[in-house]
Amino acid sequence: MTIRRYLRLLPVVPSVLLLLVFLLAPVAWSFYASFTNAALSGRAARDPQWVGLENYVRMFSDDSFPLAAWLTVVFVAASAVLGQNVLGLLIALLMRRSRKAVSSWVGTAVVAAWILPEIVAAFAAYAYFNRDGTLNQMLALFGGKGPDWLYTFPLVAIILANTWRGTAFSMLVYRAALADVPQDVSEAALMDGAQGWQRLAFITLPLIRSSIATNLMLITLQTLAVFTLIWVMTAGGPANASTTLPVLAYQEAFKFGDIGYGTAVASVLIVLGVVFGAVYVRLLREQKP
Amino acid sequence: MSRPRIAADIALAVIGFCFVAPLLWLLLAAVDPHAGYQTAVPSAPSMDNFGAVFTPELLFQPLTNSFLLSAGTAAVNLVAAVLAAYPLSRYQSRFNKPFMYSVLFGTSLPVTAIMVPVYGLFVQLQLLDSMMATIFFMATTTLPMAIWMMKNFMDSVPLELEEAAWMDGASSMAALRTIVLPLMRQGLGVVFIFVFIQAWGNFFVPFILLLSTAKQPAAVSIFSFFGQHGAIAYGQLAAFSILYSVPVLLLYVLVSRSVGSSFALSGSVKG
Numbered sequence: 001m002t003i004r005r006y007l008r009l010l011p012v013v014p015s016v017l018l019l020l021v022f023l024l025a026p027v028a029w030s031f032y033a034s035f036t037n038a039a040l041s042g043r044a045a046r047d048p049q050w051v052g053l054e055n056y057v058r059m060f061s062d063d064s065f066p067l068a069a070w071l072t073v074v075f076v077a078a079s080a081v082l083g084q085n086v087l088g089l090l091i092a093l094l095m096r097r098s099r100k101a102v103s104s105w106v107g108t109a110v111v112a113a114w115i116l117p118e119i120v121a122a123f124a125a126y127a128y129f130n131r132d133g134t135l136n137q138m139l140a141l142f143g144g145k146g147p148d149w150l151y152t153f154p155l156v157a158i159i160l161a162n163t164w165r166g167t168a169f170s171m172l173v174y175r176a177a178l179a180d181v182p183q184d185v186s187e188a189a190l191m192d193g194a195q196g197w198q199r200l201a202f203i204t205l206p207l208i209r210s211s212i213a214t215n216l217m218l219i220t221l222q223t224l225a226v227f228t229l230i231w232v233m234t235a236g237g238p239a240n241a242s243t244t245l246p247v248l249a250y251q252e253a254f255k256f257g258d259i260g261y262g263t264a265v266a267s268v269l270i271v272l273g274v275v276f277g278a279v280y281v282r283l284l285r286e287q288k289p
Numbered sequence: 290m291s292r293p294r295i296a297a298d299i300a301l302a303v304i305g306f307c308f309v310a311p312l313l314w315l316l317l318a319a320v321d322p323h324a325g326y327q328t329a330v331p332s333a334p335s336m337d338n339f340g341a342v343f344t345p346e347l348l349f350q351p352l353t354n355s356f357l358l359s360a361g362t363a364a365v366n367l368v369a370a371v372l373a374a375y376p377l378s379r380y381q382s383r384f385n386k387p388f389m390y391s392v393l394f395g396t397s398l399p400v401t402a403i404m405v406p407v408y409g410l411f412v413q414l415q416l417l418d419s420m421m422a423t424i425f426f427m428a429t430t431t432l433p434m435a436i437w438m439m440k441n442f443m444d445s446v447p448l449e450l451e452e453a454a455w456m457d458g459a460s461s462m463a464a465l466r467t468i469v470l471p472l473m474r475q476g477l478g479v480v481f482i483f484v485f486i487q488a489w490g491n492f493f494v495p496f497i498l499l500l501s502t503a504k505q506p507a508a509v510s511i512f513s514f515f516g517q518h519g520a521i522a523y524g525q526l527a528a529f530s531i532l533y534s535v536p537v538l539l540l541y542v543l544v545s546r547s548v549g550s551s552f553a554l555s556g557s558v559k560g
Contacts, residue, residue, distance in 0.1 A: 005382070008376050008380050008382075008461070009376050009380075009382065009384065010376075011372035011373060011375055011376055011462075012372070012373045012376055012377070012388070014368070014369045014372055014373070015369045015370065015372065015373035015432060015436060018365075018369060018425065018428065018429045018432055019392075019395060019429060019432065019433070021429075022407075022425060022426045022429035022430075023395060023398065023403070023429050023430070025410060026403045026406040026407045026409075026410050027398070027403060027406070029406045029409060029410055030402075030403065030405070030406035033406060033409055038409065087304070090304075091301065091304060094297045094300055094301045094304075095301065097293060097294055097297035098294065098297040098298045098301050099294070099298055102298045102301050102302060102305075103301060105305060106301045106302065106304060106305035106308075109305045109308040109309045110304075110305070110308050111541075112308070112309075112312065112538075113308055113311070113312070115486070115537060115538060115541045116490075116534050116537075116538075117489060117490035117492070117508060117533060117534055117537060118490050118491075118492055118508075119490075119492045119508045119511055119512055119530075120315070120511075120530040120533065120534050123315075123515065123526065123527075123530055124311045124312055124314060124315050124530075125311055127311075127314045127315075127318075127326045127523075128310065128311040128314060130326040131326075132325060132326045132327050133314070133326050133327070133328075134310055134311065134313060134314050134327075134328040135310075137327060137328060138310070164307075164308060164311060167308075217397075218397075221397045221399060224399050225399035225400060225401040225402065226401075227401040227493050228492045228493055232512070232515075245402075246399070246401040246402060249401075249402065249404075249405050250401075250404070250405070253405040253408070254405075254408075254497075259405065259408075259409055262405045263405050263406055263409070265405075266402045266403065266404075266405045266406060269399055269401075269402035270398070270399070270402050270403065272399075273397060273398050273399040273402060274398075276397060277394050277396075277397030277398065278394070280393075280397055281390050281393050281394050281397075284393065285390070
């Protein structure tokens with residue numbers, strides 16, 4: 001009987017194997033390699049040596065890692081937590097009040113930026129923030145002269161671009177969540193004379209707080225991993241001014257050939273992902289007893 | 290019409306315009322043979338840009354590679370996820386819950402973070418530039434999501450029909466094939482398209498793992514094209530981008546028509 005029980009689980013094996021070989025093994029290898037001087041080419045590529053904590057020590061004595069960590073925090077906070085999250089909620093709230101034609105048109109526009117292949121979205125954003133690009137053309141209409149965004153304000157440009165690219169996800173989450181908020185609850189509050197913002201702060205938001213929490217976790221994880229958008233728009237430049245952790249890991253490993261240091265940076269990112277992932281799983285467990 | 294409603298309409302329209310603005314350049318530059326980075330209505334619109342990129346090595350080969358990569362990834366996902374979802378959905382076991390939560394945990398791993406170690410692993414195993422290995426790796430990155438979605442879809446197929454088949458002596462795999470799968474055709478389609486769209490748009494993974502131009506998908510070849518000709522052939526870049534984007538836009542419309550636009554969330558948020 002027990003053997004049959006285990007045999008039943010046999011179909012899970014291919015998935016488990018894939019996950020072990022292609023997901024868990026790279027993670028384990030990342031931690032291992034971060035303690036070595038593994039390189040892309042040369043002697044250290046054939047025969048990497050154990051260097052202990054050297055890569056991690058270098059991380060904190062180097063200027064580029066603390067800067068990249070800080071830029072990553074700013075990028076995630078501004079483009080995900082503030083940008084995508086708040087804008088997504090705002091759009092979802094406005095959609096409940098506006099005409100169907102308007103809301104479906106705007107919904108399509110927002111989703112289009114999200115569903116486009118990321119490289120195409122990145123090109124569009126590159127052109128948009130270019131010195132001669134659409135944004136500066138629009139500013140010129142109002143008599144302003146825009147800066148060369150990608151060189152002068154690269155972080156602002158990638159934050160706005162990532163907000164544009166990812167807001168659709170939050171919008172969809174909040175539309176679904178708001179659809180479940182019973183109409184009579186907010187009507188009852190209206191009878192009590194609650195103002196619009198009071199209804200929002202004390203009734204609507206508390207009712208959808210679990211959606212807010214999961215959404216924040218997911219968009220944080222997604223934004224933490226953004227590479228292509230930044231790589232195409234600024235390549236991390238000028239002079240590391242928009243180098244977030246994924247870009248730094250890539251540069252160290254593939255541009256400078258230092259796989260050991262690159263995997264050390266990657267390992268930090270993995271740990272960050274694990275922490276946020278653990279919180280996310282916990283949140284979902286609490287929702288579903 | 291009430292005033293707050295008009296205000297909401299106007300606010301939404303402004304936001305909508307901001308979202309469309311970056312895409313205008315793409316559309317206008319594609320039909321403008323003299324396009325730059327400025328958004329302008331072309332003085333002499335033509336399809337020249339499309340004509341220029343309509344060559345086997347520039348367009349057809351990369352798109353074929355994209356298709357092979359995406360369809361392969363989606364197929365691997367479908368097979369592995371169906372197999373895994375079946376016991377998880379049908380049998381109570383104390384492994385189920387921990388397994389599903391580990392899978393969920395897997396969905397949150399930042400894939401860009403593991404590309405450096407994956408490159409290292411592929412070098413060691415001599416798998417670099419292998420289409421097959423790239424397919425299996427890409428399939429694994431979307432597999433947690435696929436398993437989660439597939440189990441949800443399978444849970445909605447009632448158990449009674451299968452029990453009847455078991456009575457008649459059918460094995461569980463036969464019941465899965467002849468009863469469960471036909472009933473969840475729509476779910477299978479959604480998972481396939483969901484994975485396909487993700488793989489089609491993926492740039493970073495093939496950029497790292499596929500080295501020869503003959504194997505690179507459109508996402509990577511379009512990036513090299515941008516690097517080599519970006520400074521001069523803006524219009525062609527835009528035309529190429531549009532041709533490459535159309536398939537996923539169509540697939541998205543197809544899926545959202547059949548299951549609603551929140552399909553992508555069915556796996557992640559609802560749990």
